[in-house]
Structure formats: structure tokens, C-alpha cells
Amino acid sequence: MTKGNEMTEPDYAKGFWNPYLAGVALGLVLLLTFYLMGTGLGASGAIARTSAVAAHIVAPETVEKNAYYQEFYGKGKKHPFMNWMVFEVVGVFAGGVVAVLTARRFRPGVGRGPTAGVGLRLTLAFAGGVIGGVGTRFAMGCTSGQALSGGATLAVGSWVFMMTVFATAFIAAYFVRRQWS
Amino acid sequence: MTGPMYLLGGFGYTASLVVAVIVGFLFGFVLERAGFGDSRNLTNIFYFRDMRVLRVMFSAVVTAMVGLVLLSWAGLFDYSVLLDYTLLETYLLPQIVGGVLFGLGFVIGGYCPGTAIVGVASGKLDSIVFLVGMIAGIWVFAAGFPLWGSFYKSTDLGRLTLQQVFGIPLELMVLIVVAMALAAFFLAGLGEKWAPYDK
Numbered sequence: 510m511t512k513g514n515e516m517t518e519p520d521y522a523k524g525f526w527n528p529y530l531a532g533v534a535l536g537l538v539l540l541l542t543f544y545l546m547g548t549g550l551g552a553s554g555a556i557a558r559t560s561a562v563a564a565h566i567v568a569p570e571t572v573e574k575n576a577y578y579q580e581f582y583g584k585g586k587k588h589p590f591m592n593w594m595v596f597e598v599v600g601v602f603a604g605g606v607v608a609v610l611t612a613r614r615f616r617p618g619v620g621r622g623p624t625a626g627v628g629l630r631l632t633l634a635f636a637g638g639v640i641g642g643v644g645t646r647f648a649m650g651c652t653s654g655q656a657l658s659g660g661a662t663l664a665v666g667s668w669v670f671m672m673t674v675f676a677t678a679f680i681a682a683y684f685v686r687r688q689w690s
Numbered sequence: 691m692t693g694p695m696y697l698l699g700g701f702g703y704t705a706s707l708v709v710a711v712i713v714g715f716l717f718g719f720v721l722e723r724a725g726f727g728d729s730r731n732l733t734n735i736f737y738f739r740d741m742r743v744l745r746v747m748f749s750a751v752v753t754a755m756v757g758l759v760l761l762s763w764a765g766l767f768d769y770s771v772l773l774d775y776t777l778l779e780t781y782l783l784p785q786i787v788g789g790v791l792f793g794l795g796f797v798i799g800g801y802c803p804g805t806a807i808v809g810v811a812s813g814k815l816d817s818i819v820f821l822v823g824m825i826a827g828i829w830v831f832a833a834g835f836p837l838w839g840s841f842y843k844s845t846d847l848g849r850l851t852l853q854q855v856f857g858i859p860l861e862l863m864v865l866i867v868v869a870m871a872l873a874a875f876f877l878a879g880l881g882e883k884w885a886p887y888d889k
Contacts, residue, residue, distance in 0.1 A: 572832075604715035634819040638827060663863055
């Protein structure tokens with residue numbers, strides 16, 4: 510944190526790259542992806558496929574008949590995990606693990622405000638996941654696919670999505686401030 | 691050779707999956723190094739405590755955006771392939787509804803999908819719970835699809851760019867976004883000094 514007052518940088522924020530340099534590095538990875546593939550990065554598509562596969566284990570017929578999951582389980586289609594973005598997200602996890610280990614930063618725990626309870630934080634993490642999960646499907650993407658990749662290629666829907674996400678989050682932040690303070 | 695290589699026949703499907711793992715690896719590595727494996731670093735922006743998310747994301751968008759134009763000027767990237775085949779299509783109303791829900795999910799849940807994966811790699815239990823929530827949320831979306839399936843593909847504006855909407859050349863649009871980014875970086879510094887929640 511760069512603040513004028515005496516507040517010191519909390520431990521969880523220490524030791525990372527300068528945000529502008531990290532942004533340029535992220536942009537170069539995105540540029541490389543566009544150069545090689547013609548498409549950008551993504552994440553939520555792989556989670557949607559995971560949800561389809563998990564549901565398919567329990568109720569295969571329901572999933573195959575479901576109008577949305579037919580996108581992944583249609584006749585003659587490959588397994589939902591045989592997909593570019595699923596492979597990419599496996600890479601994201603591996604890259605995260607290597608980055609955490611080489612920085613000696615593997616600290617198991619729950620990210621929450623100094624006085625917020627674990628129960629409150631985990632309840633809201635689940636609720637936020639549910640709401641955000643529905644959101645990714647209507648938006649057809651998330652911060653990676655829409656905001657970063659669509660943003661860099663100046664797609665109108667991606668910019669509308671990005672602006673809506675941040676406007677909503679800045680307003681809603683007030684109501685969940687307890688978990689972060 | 692000219693990009694986008696995969697679309698121009700530079701390599702095949704199997705190689706594309708290898709590329710996926712490699713660029714994914716780099717993506718995950720940089721996300722972690724940016725501090726995005728911890729929900730507090732991701733949500734501090736909404737309390738004007740630390741505008742790291744804005745700085746990282748806007749510099750990433752600008753770098754890739756300018757890079758694509760430079761590569762295209764150098765004859766190393768065919769920008770028209772992007773515009774004609776892979777640019778994300780705009781579905782205006784669904785993307786606004788999705789943006790509202792996603793924004794709520796972000797500040798309530800503390801993560802977005804990609805950063806939650808890195809959160810798991812960092813050992814954060816809240817990121818695992820968030821991802822389980824997302825999987826459940828997508829079940830809800832799929833179960834209710836008969837209700838909102840027609841809305842999901844409504845207000846389809848096709849592959850539409852900002853420069854088309856404003857009727858200006860790509861290069862000018864890029865300059866405007868760069869200027870927006872610089873203004874946002876300046877305002878981010880003011881926001882951190884303001885810090886309304888910490889007074």
C-alpha cells in the first residue's frame with residue numbers, strides 16, 4: 510500500500526511484483542496467447558465444464574438432456590475436459606503452485622479481515638461463488654476471458670461487462686465490509 | 691511467421707493443447723506474483739485501500755492491446771483474422787446482467803475464477819469454497835436454463851468493437867484507452883489517500 514499516513518503494509522500484501530510490471534508481464538502473456546492462438550486467456554469456461562462433469566457423474570441423463578449442458582455433452586462431442594481452456598487452467602494451477610513454492614509463500618488459511626470470523630468469510634465465499642458462477646454464464650466469460658482478453662481487443666460487450674462488474678462491486682462493497690475489516 | 695499462428699495453420703490441435711498448458715502456466719505464475727492468490731489483495735480495491743487490481747489489469751489490457759497493433763504494423767499479426775473470427779461477440783443485456791452478478795460475486799466471494807485457482811495453489815481455504823460455490827452456481831444456471839435460455843442469447847450485436855461504435859480508426863481508439871488507463875492510474879493514487887473506510 511502506498512499511503513500518506515502511518516499505516517504499514519500488511520504481511521499478506523508484501524513481497525509481490527510492482528503492480529505495473531506485473532500488469533505488463535500479464536499483458537505479454539496475453540499477447541503471446543493471441544499471437545499463437547488468435548484467442549485470449551480464460552478461466553470460467555473450465556469451471557463450467559467441471560460443473561457439467563461433476564453433475565454428469567451423479568445424473569448423466571439429466572445432464573445430457575439439459576439445454577445448457579448440451580453445449581458440452583452433445584452427441585458426437587469429445588469429453589468436456591478435452592478442451593483448450595481446460596488445459597490452460599491446468600497450466601494456471603501449475604504456474605500458481607510453482608510461483609507460490611519458489612517464493613516460499615504457501616500459507617494455508619482463510620483470507621479475511623483482521624476481526625472477521627472464519628464462518629462469516631467462508632459463508633460469503635460460497636455465496637459469492639454461486640452468484641458469480643451464474644454471472645459468468647450470462648456474461649459468457651469472466652475477468653480473464655471478457656475483461657482482459659475482450660478488453661485488449663476492444664470488444665464492446667467485454668468493456669460493458671468490465672465497467673458493470675467494477676461499478677457493482679464498488680457499490681456492494683459497503684454491505685460486505687465486515688468480512689474485510 | 692504471421693500470427694495468429696494456430697488459425698493460419700501454423701500448428702495442429704495437439705500442439706494447441708501444449709500451448710494451452712504453457713500459456714496457462716505463465717498466466718498462473720504472473721497472477722500469483724501480482725498478489726492475486728489472496729482474496730484480500732483482490733478486494734482491497736473496492737475499499738480504496740490498495741488499487742493493485744486496477745493497476746495490474748489496466749496495464750495488462752494496454753500492453754496486449756498496444757502489442758497487437760504493433761505486431762500488426764510489423765506484419766507479424768493479421769488483425770483482420772481477429773476481427774472476423776475470434777473477437778468476442780457482444781450480447782448487450784445478458785452481459786450487463788452477468789456483469790452485475792459477477793461484480794456481486796467478486797466482492798462477496800473475494801475472487802474471480804482465474805484468481806481462485808491461484809488461491810487454491812496458495813493454500814487458501816476460502817478460494818476452494820468459492821470455487822465449489824461457482825460450480826453450484828453454474829448448476830443453478832443450467833437448471834434454470836429453460837427460463838432464461840432465450841434471454842441468454844438476446845441483444846446479439848455480433849463482433850462489435852469500440853472503434854466501430856465511435857466510428858474512429860483502431861489506432862485512435864487504442865490511444866484513447868491508453869489515456870484512460872493513465873487517468874485511472876492517477877485517480878487510483880488519490881483513492882488510496884482518500885481511503886474512506888479506514889477513517
